[in-house]
Every structure is written in structure tokens, then in C-alpha cells.
Amino acid sequence: MNVLQFFATHVDEILNATREHLALVVISMAIAVAIGVPLGMALVSRPRSRSAALTVANIFQTIPSLALFGLLIPLPLIGGIGMRTAVVALVLYALLPILRNTCVGLSNIDPAILEAAEAMGMTEPQILFRVRLPLATSVILAGIRTATVITIGVATIAAAIGAGGLGTFIFRGVAMVSDAVILAGAIPAALLALLADFLLGLLERRLRVI
Amino acid sequence: MTDIIIEFNDVEYQVSATPARPILSGVSLQIHQGETIALLGRSGSGKTTMLKLINRLRCLTSGKLLVEGQDVRDWDRIRLRRRIGYVIQEVGLFPHLTVQENVSLVPALENWSPARINQRFAEVMHLVGIDPAEYAARYPRELSGGQKQRVGVARALAADPAILLMDEPFGALDPVTRAELQQEFLALARRVSKTIVLVTHDVREALLLGTRVVLLDAGRIVAESTPLEFRQLQQPIARQFIAASELVAGAAQ
Numbered sequence: 001m002n003v004l005q006f007f008a009t010h011v012d013e014i015l016n017a018t019r020e021h022l023a024l025v026v027i028s029m030a031i032a033v034a035i036g037v038p039l040g041m042a043l044v045s046r047p048r049s050r051s052a053a054l055t056v057a058n059i060f061q062t063i064p065s066l067a068l069f070g071l072l073i074p075l076p077l078i079g080g081i082g083m084r085t086a087v088v089a090l091v092l093y094a095l096l097p098i099l100r101n102t103c104v105g106l107s108n109i110d111p112a113i114l115e116a117a118e119a120m121g122m123t124e125p126q127i128l129f130r131v132r133l134p135l136a137t138s139v140i141l142a143g144i145r146t147a148t149v150i151t152i153g154v155a156t157i158a159a160a161i162g163a164g165g166l167g168t169f170i171f172r173g174v175a176m177v178s179d180a181v182i183l184a185g186a187i188p189a190a191l192l193a194l195l196a197d198f199l200l201g202l203l204e205r206r207l208r209v210i
Numbered sequence: 211m212t213d214i215i216i217e218f219n220d221v222e223y224q225v226s227a228t229p230a231r232p233i234l235s236g237v238s239l240q241i242h243q244g245e246t247i248a249l250l251g252r253s254g255s256g257k258t259t260m261l262k263l264i265n266r267l268r269c270l271t272s273g274k275l276l277v278e279g280q281d282v283r284d285w286d287r288i289r290l291r292r293r294i295g296y297v298i299q300e301v302g303l304f305p306h307l308t309v310q311e312n313v314s315l316v317p318a319l320e321n322w323s324p325a326r327i328n329q330r331f332a333e334v335m336h337l338v339g340i341d342p343a344e345y346a347a348r349y350p351r352e353l354s355g356g357q358k359q360r361v362g363v364a365r366a367l368a369a370d371p372a373i374l375l376m377d378e379p380f381g382a383l384d385p386v387t388r389a390e391l392q393q394e395f396l397a398l399a400r401r402v403s404k405t406i407v408l409v410t411h412d413v414r415e416a417l418l419l420g421t422r423v424v425l426l427d428a429g430r431i432v433a434e435s436t437p438l439e440f441r442q443l444q445q446p447i448a449r450q451f452i453a454a455s456e457l458v459a460g461a462a463q
Contacts (some may be wrong), residue, residue: 121373
């Protein structure tokens, strides 16, 4: 069976898996952003805690994704089979690029600008929200963009622990030794990644200040 | 003599890592209302540090420093800084804000009414010779070096502070623009009647702009004089500055 035929006969199934995949990515990214950005902001004037947090995020990133999914299964509350475990793993993966870019963006500000802000009598929170954050926006977005593309790819592996998504076809295709079935999962996943990269890239350029 | 607005009394500043050689020591100086003090010295003489002690970007380690009669350590840092204008060589305009937003920042933080903020914006822009209507909506990246520095001065004057601190404000400009801004500075200083403390390593700038020149060397004040008497100073560092300025003048002829 060739690829086109498989697509034609399994349209509903593929669309459904794409929806599941998107849900996994969107939920994981929302949580990762909600943790990563505020955490980066909180660490702005705490260099030692910052490098500790970055090290921890780095360690998560080094664990092979399939192993991370497997390791999470036996854990209470966050573990088990299914979507919840997958989301936890994807959040851990997405955290590093978001946290790292937030930290870098917020701290790589021209010292003259920070000195002027301080000398003008801006308080620490005012400097954070009115100077650092707007100037770091495009760098933070670049981190979110990288994380999104990674998450779309890694989310295919979530099928291994029963979380559904486009990975379902890939695993099935591998088992059946069928390129058509593998591609039915791989092509939509690749298109999703390209589309997300393109759209977030547009947004990033829109919000660039300098 | 007029009122003393800033008073250094045996002030010392040192970084804990190098207690052997303080950055400033034994500094005593009275600055009167309406004066323009030129702090002159070589790089590392402590002149910028002296400036930063006044608005507490640095905190003195011993001695006493009074601003408007009150010890800087008793001032609320934020309140103190909003009463003091600050201009630096790199200007430090906020790149994500327009010229108007940059200039009006402190008045906005101080909750002035929008009408008063707009009126003050137009006033200070006229003072520094930039058309407020034409430049209000521009971003700093759309300005030349000279214009940036003018906007920087306007921003420092916006909340009408009694004291203006300037750290080599004209140092990064080309010679022609620098001379232009120095002349305008003189006219401006006369009009606004502020107390100005200006840091420079350029002896001609110090003599041109200062009503009093304070010479620093290795963290100590070595001489104080009027610009007219400066050339009679006998201290070695003063002679070096005079010789250097004459060398430049001689080469020009």
C-alpha cells in the first residue's frame, strides 16, 4: 500500500491523531511557559540559584526521551500510562530552552540602560517589568519557539506510553514494517513543526525591539 | 554664600576585596546651590564613584555625605534618585520606548497628570534644542549621537530636579558636536539654575563648563580652584593636566 492510498483511507484517524498530538503539545507548552518564564524572572537577581536551576533543566534534557517516559510510569501521581505522564515528560523537556532564554534575555541588557533605570529611581520590580522584560521578549520567544519544535517531535514518542498522538502511526508502522504507516505519522508531525516554527518566527520578529 | 546643597565630609569608599587601597578617601567638599562643579581626574581617580555616592548608586563606607541637609543613608533611595537628574556618556535611553516615553518616565512614575507631563516634555525638549512635536514618537535608534545625548539631558531634567549629575556627558560625541553641546550646556546651565556636578577627564571641558574645578587623584581631592586660577596650581597632577592641554593647543598651532 502506498502512502497516498493510506492517507486517503485513514483521513479521519490521521486528523484525530493530529488533534491529540496538538493537544499534547499545547498543554505541555502552556505549562512549561507558565513555569519557565516566571521562574527565569524570579532568578534574575539570584545568579547562584539561576545556575542551579539551569543545571537541573539541563539534566532533564540529557535523559533520552524514551527512557524519561519509561522512568515516569512507576511514579505516584504524575506517573502511569497515558496523557498525564506524557505531559509531565514534555514539560520537563521544554523547560530548558524556555528557562535558559528567559534568563539570558533578562540578564543580557546593556549595563548603561540598567544604570540609567536605577539612577532614575525605578524600583527593582519596575526595572524588571518595564525594562528587562520588554527588552527580553524576542529572546524569550525564541526559546519558546525552539521548545515548541522539540516538543512536537518528542511528543511522537508519547505514543509508547499510550498517550496517543501521531506517534501511534509511527510505532505501528515500525511494527508492521510499513513505510506508508510510518509516514502517516511522520509527515503531519513534520508539517506541524514547520508551521509552528514559521508562525512563532513571525511573532518573534514582530516583537523584536532593537 | 548661597546654601550648601551637597556636603562631603571625610568620605571614604572602598570595595571590601581591596581594603589596602580605598577608591576614595578623606574626601571633603561643599557644593553650593547653583554651582557647576567639574570633577576632574584621570581614569580611576574616583571621580565617577564620587558622583555615584551622591545618588547612592554606591554607598559610602565611612564619613558623612549630606544631600539637601540629610544624610544619604537616611534618604529613601528611590525618593533621592527621583530628585536628582543623571546623565551618562552612554546615555542609556530605553530602546523600546519613544523619545517622549523616555523623557516622561520619571514624571510618569511620580504620577503627574498627563497634561502636566506633556507640557513638561515640550518644555525640556525646547531647553535642549529638539523639536518636541517632530521627535516625540521617534525611537532612540532613529536619533544621531548628539540628539541622543540631548534627549538624555532632557530626560534628566524632566522631573525638575535641583541637582544634575553628569558623567562625561559629551565624551562619546565627535569634536564638532561636542563643542556645540558644550556651548549649549553653558546657556542651559545659566537658564535652569541647577546645581550641576560634572565628571570629566578633559581639562578644557572642566575649565569651560565648571564654575569651580575639583581635581582628584588616586581617590583624594588634591586641589580646588576657579577655572581662572587653575593654571596657577602647583600640584604635580595639576601641572600634568595643564601641560597636556597646552600640548594639544601647541600641536594645533
